[in-house]
Amino acid sequence: MIQHIRENRRLQGFLLILPAMFVMVTLLVIPLTLTVITSFGQRDADGNVIYTFTLENYWRLLGFTEQGWDDLYLRILLRSLWLAVQTTVIVILMAYPLAYFIARSPEKRRNFLLFLVLVPLWTNFVIRIYAWVMILRSQGVFNSTLGAMAGLLNVPFQPLDLYPSQTAVLIGMVYEFLPFMILPIYTSLEKIEPSLYEAAADLYANAFRTFWRVTVPLSMPGIVAGTILTFIPVIGTFVVSDILGGRQVILVGNLVQRQFLDARNPPFGAAASIILLVMTLVLTLYYTRRFGLGEEIAAG
Amino acid sequence: MAEYAVELRNVWKRFPGPGGEVVTAVKNVSLQIYDGEFFALLGPSGCGKTTSLRMIAGFELPSEGEIFIHGRPMGKTPPYQRPVNTVFQSYALFPHMTIGENVAFGLQMKGVDKKEIARRVAEALEMVRLSGYEKRKPKQLSGGQQQRVALARALVNRPEVLLLDEPLGALDLKLRKEMQLELKRLQREVGITFIFVTHDQEEALTMSDRIAVMEGGVALQVGTANDIYEHPNCRFVADFIGETNFLDGTVAEVDTDKARIDLPGGVSLWAHTPQRVAVGQAVTVTVRPEKMHIRPNATDVNQVTGYVTDIVYIGTDTHYGVVLSGGQTIRVREQNYSAESRLLAREGEAVCVRFSIEAARVLTE
Numbered sequence A: 001m002i003q004h005i006r007e008n009r010r011l012q013g014f015l016l017i018l019p020a021m022f023v024m025v026t027l028l029v030i031p032l033t034l035t036v037i038t039s040f041g042q043r044d045a046d047g048n049v050i051y052t053f054t055l056e057n058y059w060r061l062l063g064f065t066e067q068g069w070d071d072l073y074l075r076i077l078l079r080s081l082w083l084a085v086q087t088t089v090i091v092i093l094m095a096y097p098l099a100y101f102i103a104r105s106p107e108k109r110r111n112f113l114l115f116l117v118l119v120p121l122w123t124n125f126v127i128r129i130y131a132w133v134m135i136l137r138s139q140g141v142f143n144s145t146l147g148a149m150a151g152l153l154n155v156p157f158q159p160l161d162l163y164p165s166q167t168a169v170l171i172g173m174v175y176e177f178l179p180f181m182i183l184p185i186y187t188s189l190e191k192i193e194p195s196l197y198e199a200a201a202d203l204y205a206n207a208f209r210t211f212w213r214v215t216v217p218l219s220m221p222g223i224v225a226g227t228i229l230t231f232i233p234v235i236g237t238f239v240v241s242d243i244l245g246g247r248q249v250i251l252v253g254n255l256v257q258r259q260f261l262d263a264r265n266p267p268f269g270a271a272a273s274i275i276l277l278v279m280t281l282v283l284t285l286y287y288t289r290r291f292g293l294g295e296e297i298a299a300g
Numbered sequence B: 001m002a003e004y005a006v007e008l009r010n011v012w013k014r015f016p017g018p019g020g021e022v023v024t025a026v027k028n029v030s031l032q033i034y035d036g037e038f039f040a041l042l043g044p045s046g047c048g049k050t051t052s053l054r055m056i057a058g059f060e061l062p063s064e065g066e067i068f069i070h071g072r073p074m075g076k077t078p079p080y081q082r083p084v085n086t087v088f089q090s091y092a093l094f095p096h097m098t099i100g101e102n103v104a105f106g107l108q109m110k111g112v113d114k115k116e117i118a119r120r121v122a123e124a125l126e127m128v129r130l131s132g133y134e135k136r137k138p139k140q141l142s143g144g145q146q147q148r149v150a151l152a153r154a155l156v157n158r159p160e161v162l163l164l165d166e167p168l169g170a171l172d173l174k175l176r177k178e179m180q181l182e183l184k185r186l187q188r189e190v191g192i193t194f195i196f197v198t199h200d201q202e203e204a205l206t207m208s209d210r211i212a213v214m215e216g217g218v219a220l221q222v223g224t225a226n227d228i229y230e231h232p233n234c235r236f237v238a239d240f241i242g243e244t245n246f247l248d249g250t251v252a253e254v255d256t257d258k259a260r261i262d263l264p265g266g267v268s269l270w271a272h273t274p275q276r277v278a279v280g281q282a283v284t285v286t287v288r289p290e291k292m293h294i295r296p297n298a299t300d301v302n303q304v305t306g307y308v309t310d311i312v313y314i315g316t317d318t319h320y321g322v323v324l325s326g327g328q329t330i331r332v333r334e335q336n337y338s339a340e341s342r343l344l345a346r347e348g349e350a351v352c353v354r355f356s357i358e359a360a361r362v363l364t365e
Helices: A002-007 A009-039 A056-061 A072-103 A107-122 A125-136 A141-153 A166-190 A194-202 A207-235 A239-245 A252-261 A266-291 B049-057 B099-110 B114-127 B143-155 B173-190 B201-207 B225-230 B235-240
Strands: B004-016 B022-034 B038-042 B064-069 B084-087 B161-165 B193-198 B210-215 B218-223 B245-254 B258-263 B267-272 B282-287 B302-313 B317-324 B329-335 B350-355 B360-363
Touching: A002 A009, A009 A266, A056 A072, A056 A266, A072 A107, A072 A166, A072 A207, A072 A252, A072 A266, A107 A166, A125 A141, A125 A166, A125 A239, A166 A207, A166 A239, A194 A207, A194 B084, A207 A266, A239 A252, A252 A266, B004 B049, B004 B193, B022 B049, B022 B064, B022 B193, B022 B210, B022 B218, B038 B049, B038 B201, B049 B064, B049 B084, B049 B161, B049 B193, B084 B143, B099 B114, B099 B143, B114 B143, B114 B173, B143 B173, B173 B193, B173 B201, B193 B201, B201 B225, B210 B225, B210 B235, B218 B225, B218 B235, B235 B245, B235 B282, B235 B360, B245 B267, B245 B329, B258 B282, B267 B302, B302 B329, B317 B350
Parallel strands: B038 B193, B038 B210, B084 B161, B161 B193, B267 B360
Antiparallel strands: B004 B022, B004 B064, B210 B218, B245 B258, B245 B282, B258 B267, B282 B360, B302 B317, B302 B350, B317 B329
16 A cells, blocks of 8 residues: 555645645535525525525626615625725735835844734734724724814814724724735845845936836735735625624625625525625736736745 | 046945944055056955945945046935946846846936937847847846846946946856956947956956956055066965965065075075065065976076975976975976976976076065
C-alpha cells in the first residue's frame, strides 16, 4: 500500500488535496447547489419549501411583482452596491497614505507599525462594532465631546443624529476593513525598489509626478487585492448594518438573513443571495480584467 | 562656458551612523572634471566614490563644500532640476513601462513634444542597438540589454554630464568587456562628459581619460591611467592599481631626483624620488614586477640577490617568487617572448634580480 503511494505521483497529489477538497465540497459546492435549487422553489403557507422550477423569486427581486412594479428590492441591491463602493473608495484613500508612511519608515519600525494596524483585530468583530454604537449614539462619546467644545465656545449645540444611520454603517465598514487595505498596499509599496524613485527624480520628475507615474502604478496590485478583500465582504455584510443601521439601513445581506430567519421564505432568500453572488462575480471579474489580478492576495 | 564640466570644491559628506555616531563618507574632496572627459572614480567599496557621484546627481547633499556643474553652483538643487542623468547599478528601469516608455520618460517630464520624443527615443534605441525592442517590458530583456536601455534612457535627454554607478557590475566577464568598449564608443559618439564609478581597476584603466583613486573618503590621486600606474603618489594607489612589490628601507644617500635606500639584510638600491626625502628617513620603495628581471641586463643598476621560491607559468608571462637575503618576498614577471622561452631559474635556485633606477620609486606615505 505505502509502496504503491510512493510510486504513484498522481495518487500522492490526490491524497494531498483530499482534506481541502472535502471541505470545499461539503461546505461550498453542496450548499451552493442547494441554494441554487431552492431559489427556483416556492414556499407553502407553513413556510416549507416546495421544490419546483419558477423564476418568480427573481422577477420579484428585479421589481416585477404580481401587484405591479415595485423597486423595493432593487433599491436594497443598489444601496448595498453603493455602500460597498463608498466604503472601498474611502478605505483606499485612508489606507494609502498610512501604508506609504509605514513602507517608508525605517525597517526596524515597520513591523511595530504593522503590529499596531493589526491590534484591533484581536478584539471580536461584533464587540468592535458595538463600540461604535457607544461612540456615535446621541449621548455617546462623539456627541458629548462636540457638546463640551460647543459649551466652551458658547455656541448652541444640537447632538448629531448619527446612530442609527447609513453614515454610521459606512463609518463601521470603513473602520472594519481599513487593515485589509493597508496590508496589501503596504506589501506592494514595500517591494518597490528605492532606486526607482531616484531614477524618476533623475529623469526630471518631481515628487508629485513620481508618485503618479511610478508609485501608484507599481502599487496597483496591492490596491486591487485590498479592493477585493474589502468590496466582496462589504457588499454582503449584514452584521454592521444590523448593529449600526438598525431597521433604517437594509442591505442585501440583511434581506437574505431576514428571509431565511424571520420571514421564513428560504426560496426568496436563496434567490437574493444568488443575485448577490452573480453581481459580485461580475463586478470582480470586470475589475480584475481591467486592473489585473492582485498578486498580493496571498500576502495580504 | 566654464572650463570644467563638474567641479567638487572641498566637499565633505557626513552621515549619521547606525549607532548614532557620525560616519564621514567623503573627506574634503576637490575634483575638476573637464568637458567631454571620461572620468573614473575608482576605489574599494566604502571609499566614498558612490557617495561623491550621488552628490553630483543630487541624491545626497554635501555637508560642506560646493559642487559646480559647468560653473553653476548646485547648492540644494533637487535631482530633477540638475542637468545630469544617472545610469544606476541596478539599472532601475521602470518595470511597469515598456522599453519605449522608459526611454521616453525623461523627455515627457521635460515637456518635449510627442513627435520629437518618438524621434529621439528611436534614435537613442538605435544608438544602443536595441531598435525594435520598444514594446517589450524590461523583464523580457537580458542583463546586458537592460543595461543598454538604462544608457539610452539617460542619454536620450542629452545631459551635460552622464553619471554611471558601477554600471557593469552585474554583468558577466565577457559581456563586461564588450560593454566597456561599447561605453567608450558611445562616449566618443555623443561627446558628453562621463563620470564612472567602479571598484575594478582594470575597467578604470581601460576606459577612462583620467582616474581619481579614492580611499577612506579621500581622493588620493587624480591622473591619467599612465600617471597612476607609473607614478603612484602613495602606497595605497601603488597597491590598488595593478600588482607591485614594496621594499621598506631607510634613506642612506640623497641625489637630485634619486636616493640610495638601505634595505634590511645589507642590500641597498637606488630609486627615483618624486618627493624630497632626507637621509635616515624610513621609506617604501615600489617596483612593478614586470620591471624586474632575472634575465641578465647590463643597463639595470639595481641588483638584489635571493632564492626562487615558486614559479607560475601563465602563458604570456612567467611569475617568479623570490625571497631576498633580508627576508622580503618579491614577485618578478618575465614575459615569454618566444614559444621556446625557457625557464630562467628553477625553484630553490639563487638568482640576481635587476631593475633600473626609474623602475624603483620611493613612496613617503
